[in-house]
Amino acid sequence: MTLHVTLPDGSPLELADGATVRDAAAAIGPRLAKAAIAGRVSAAGDPDVTLLVDATAPLHEGDQLSIVTLKGDDPDAADILRHTASHVMAQAILRQFPGTKYAIGPTIENGFYYDFQFAEPITEADLVRIEKEMGKVVSQNLPIERHELPVDEALAVFGAGAPGTGPSGLSLGLDQPFKVELIEDLVAAAEAGGREVPTISVYVQGDFVDLCRGPHLPSTNKLGSGTFKLTSLAGAYWRGDEQNLMLTRVYGTAFANKEELAAHLEALELARERDHRRIGRDLDLFSFHEEGPGFPFFHAKGMRIWNAIIDFWRAEHVAAGYEEIRTPQILRRELWELSGHWENYKDNMYFTEIDEQPFAVKPMNCPGGLLVYKSRRRSYRDLPLRLAELGQVHRHEMSGVLHGLFRVRYFTQDDAHIYCTPEQLEDEVRGVVRLMHHIYAAFGFSDVRIELSTRPGKSIGSDEMWERAEGTLSRVLDAEKAPGGEPLAYVLNPGDGAFYGPKIDFHIRDIMGRTWQCGTIQVDFAMPERLDITYTGADNEEHRPVMIHRALLGSIERFMGILLEHYGGNLPTWLAPVQALVIPIADRHAAYGHEVLGALRQAGIRADLDERSESMGRRIRDGQLQKVPYLLVVGDKEQEVREVAVRERGEQRGSILIDDAVDQIAGEIRERRLPAQT
RNA sequence: GCCGGCGUAGCUCAGUUGGCAGAGCAGCCGCCUUGUAAGCGGCAGGUCGGCGGUUCGACCCCGCCCGCCGGCUCCA
Numbered sequence A: 001m002t003l004h005v006t007l008p009d010g011s012p013l014e015l016a017d018g019a020t021v022r023d024a025a026a027a028i029g030p031r032l033a034k035a036a037i038a039g040r041v042s043a044a045g046d047p048d049v050t051l052l053v054d055a056t057a058p059l060h061e062g063d064q065l066s067i068v069t070l071k072g073d074d075p076d077a078a079d080i081l082r083h084t085a086s087h088v089m090a091q092a093i094l095r096q097f098p099g100t101k102y103a104i105g106p107t108i109e110n111g112f113y114y115d116f117q118f119a120e121p122i123t124e125a126d127l128v129r130i131e132k133e134m135g136k137v138v139s140q141n142l143p144i145e146r147h148e149l150p151v152d153e154a155l156a157v158f159g160a161g162a163p164g165t166g167p168s169g170l171s172l173g174l175d176q177p178f179k180v181e182l183i184e185d186l187v188a189a190a191e192a193g194g195r196e197v198p199t200i201s202v203y204v205q206g207d208f209v210d211l212c213r214g215p216h217l218p219s220t221n222k223l224g225s226g227t228f229k230l231t232s233l234a235g236a237y238w239r240g241d242e243q244n245l246m247l248t249r250v251y252g253t254a255f256a257n258k259e260e261l262a263a264h265l266e267a268l269e270l271a272r273e274r275d276h277r278r279i280g281r282d283l284d285l286f287s288f289h290e291e292g293p294g295f296p297f298f299h300a301k302g303m304r305i306w307n308a309i310i311d312f313w314r315a316e317h318v319a320a321g322y323e324e325i326r327t328p329q330i331l332r333r334e335l336w337e338l339s340g341h342w343e344n345y346k347d348n349m350y351f352t353e354i355d356e357q358p359f360a361v362k363p364m365n366c367p368g369g370l371l372v373y374k375s376r377r378r379s380y381r382d383l384p385l386r387l388a389e390l391g392q393v394h395r396h397e398m399s400g401v402l403h404g405l406f407r408v409r410y411f412t413q414d415d416a417h418i419y420c421t422p423e424q425l426e427d428e429v430r431g432v433v434r435l436m437h438h439i440y441a442a443f444g445f446s447d448v449r450i451e452l453s454t455r456p457g458k459s460i461g462s463d464e465m466w467e468r469a470e471g472t473l474s475r476v477l478d479a480e481k482a483p484g485g486e487p488l489a490y491v492l493n494p495g496d497g498a499f500y501g502p503k504i505d506f507h508i509r510d511i512m513g514r515t516w517q518c519g520t521i522q523v524d525f526a527m528p529e530r531l532d533i534t535y536t537g538a539d540n541e542e543h544r545p546v547m548i549h550r551a552l553l554g555s556i557e558r559f560m561g562i563l564l565e566h567y568g569g570n571l572p573t574w575l576a577p578v579q580a581l582v583i584p585i586a587d588r589h590a591a592y593g594h595e596v597l598g599a600l601r602q603a604g605i606r607a608d609l610d611e612r613s614e615s616m617g618r619r620i621r622d623g624q625l626q627k628v629p630y631l632l633v634v635g636d637k638e639q640e641v642r643e644v645a646v647r648e649r650g651e652q653r654g655s656i657l658i659d660d661a662v663d664q665i666a667g668e669i670r671e672r673r674l675p676a677q678t
Numbered sequence B: 001g002c003c004g005g006c007g008u009a010g011c012u013c014a015g016u017u018g019g020c021a022g023a024g025c026a027g028c029c030g031c032c033u034u035g036u037a038a039g040c041g042g043c044a045g046g047u048c049g050g051c052g053g054u055u056c057g058a059c060c061c062c063g064c065c066c067g068c069c070g071g072c073u074c075c076a
Helices: A021-028 A029-034 A077-095 A125-139 A151-158 A178-194 A258-273 A276-280 A300-317 A331-338 A340-350 A366-374 A422-442 A463-479 A526-530 A555-568 A587-602 A616-625 A638-641 A659-672
Strands: A002-006 A012-016 A035-041 A051-053 A066-071 A111-117 A144-149 A198-207 A208-211 A229-237 A246-254 A330-332 A350-354 A357-361 A384-392 A408-420 A446-451 A489-491 A504-509 A513-525 A548-553 A582-585 A607-611 A629-632 A642-649 A651-657
Touching: A002 A066, A012 A021, A021 A035, A021 A066, A029 A035, A029 A066, A029 A125, A035 A384, A035 A607, A066 A077, A066 A208, A077 A125, A077 A144, A077 A198, A077 A208, A111 A198, A111 A229, A111 A587, A111 A651, A125 A229, A125 A446, A144 A151, A144 A408, A151 A178, A151 A208, A178 A208, A178 A276, A198 A366, A208 A587, A229 A489, A276 A555, A300 A384, A300 A408, A300 A422, A330 A331, A331 A340, A331 A357, A331 A366, A340 A582, A350 A629, A366 A384, A366 A408, A366 A526, A408 A555, A422 A446, A422 A463, A422 A504, A422 A513, A422 A548, A446 A463, A463 A504, A463 A513, A513 A526, A513 A555, A526 A548, A548 A555, A548 A642, A582 A587, A582 A616, A587 A638, A587 A659, A616 A629, A629 A638, A638 A651, A642 A659, A651 A659
Parallel strands: A446 A489, A582 A607, A582 A629
Antiparallel strands: A002 A012, A035 A051, A035 A066, A111 A246, A144 A198, A198 A208, A229 A246, A330 A357, A350 A357, A384 A408, A408 A548, A446 A504, A504 A513, A513 A548, A629 A642, A642 A651
8 A cells, every 4th residue: 555645846746554654754765754853734635725744744645734944944943943942951851850730831032931830949050951951852853752642541641640551652640730730621611622632652762751742852952962952941930820829930042053042142242232221321312219219210311312202203293283282290089080090000000198188190191182172162273283292201100010111110102192073983993094104113112013992891981982983983994095105004902902992903013023012003082082072063062972992103112212222222313312423633733623513413413423532443442332322523634624534333434524524414314214224 | 918938339240167248230430532241540438138046256146127039919
């Protein structure tokens, strides 16, 4: 008997009945047989479903097969490798710390982790010991075998029953309660879904058994020495639930070869250098102090960036038909009760007392903004009314989550509330979507991901209102084009809307591939109701306006952090805190240097002068480290012909006339030109 | 908030079994007057995160608190 499979290039392969993925690889060539770690298989009747299987998995007549190896950059291969690495780590930990209970150990981007319950806490110093033991497991070259067990036997293996040997030859009574819980859940899920209770797959390597879907490497020495590293230790709740037990999570990373691991570790180091907290200190932009945990202090240079951001922001908002308002930090508690914040948000709010009356520090701007709306009667002629507010809000975040400018306890939202008629809603949403893309592009973020979140389980308002609002949002997104002209892509996030209305969220992708939720557009029928705002229609009747809450950058503080990391501190010139630095070579050039400085400042360029009695090399170096885009060196030669020697972002550009340098830099700023990115 | 780690000069870090606290850079002063990424010399700088305890004696050991870092949960 024979069976036939098809390879990725379409060529057929005839194999003996019962042949495995590895047999197929061997039929192609001995080198491939050695390199094969798994197979990607599509069954004849189901070509769209591709399954990743072990190298030892049997093939079936008509299968489409592609061999997975560790050569090249097959993402499936990396995933399998890391998954096996997590098992090897668990095995090493069980050997070094007997009695440890193991929970789950999945792969993550660039690595893996495994959660454990240790009898005694371990420290980072123990990681070395674990790595050593992992090395032993690797060099023992244990075969990794898959077993399919009936539920009863699987429970006997991982349960706390008497030790022994089961029908499949596996040890019983391992006493691993997390695994038992997982198996019981698999059974419960199958029963709930009306499906047959599945067999349980486990993987065995030497003295280690784990519940796992697989696939895995064929044996432990496929993990080369020096290709994995344990990186950190952290706490993690069992199943991610705060109510559950806190387990110890061990993080690691693994690659197909030493070079890739080294490259990854180097990339981590580069990311550390891009850390906005470090850049903030080195460039003297902002600081944090024990006296105000989570409350950033902005320095003069940080405010230069801040002001560059909001000057641009303001100009764009004026152009888009917004007015700017400003509302107080502290308002009477009743307002927050009326708005629903007291009920839904008080754990994150700060409270105080004024003249024995209860007040709250604002965590959001909307209630204050609504009072502005209510300050006079509104006509349909006033609508749409677009009121923007750079509102500083305070939120009590849990101490463990604070992180530089990314997560703080006070921040400035680039907020706006648009009050409009239901008929105007669609146009207004469209306007915000366009403004959003326009603003992101100016900062150099062109990769924007959009999510539409619909009605959550717990919500207020009528079905009809929700349908209309969700319809409006999806209609806008469906009709809108991305800046490149292609249709706007978005993903649906059912049930993830705010309790008062559906929303569109905007995520920007930075140079390191991370995404950040910045913009949001939320349709709100509830707040106008609760605060009872109205407008007089053309019919002379009172009507309820619809309200849109929106932010583009989200938090100015956090956005600045994102910018700093995205550009590694080398901000586009229009955002740079110091755009040009004049460096006179010797004292006798100081007067000329001041003249150049004056010309730059006259043109609105943020320029400084470094006339310290330091060597020129030193001042160039400092200017570079401060990431000043333009260093303008002036000496005898330049002074004589009224030129400056331009050094642009580390590149010497030769000498040009002062006026030309000023024009060039001012032009770059005016056009908000972005640096070429690599 | 929870788990683990850390806290020595502005920054980066040394500090031997518990016995007078150190370096480099930054800062200040002086010299040098400079041609594209660190010129030379000197000086100053620390209640060793805070508070308690153990001890003849604590940066070092113990406890509590604060802050920071990495995660979890949460989130702009």
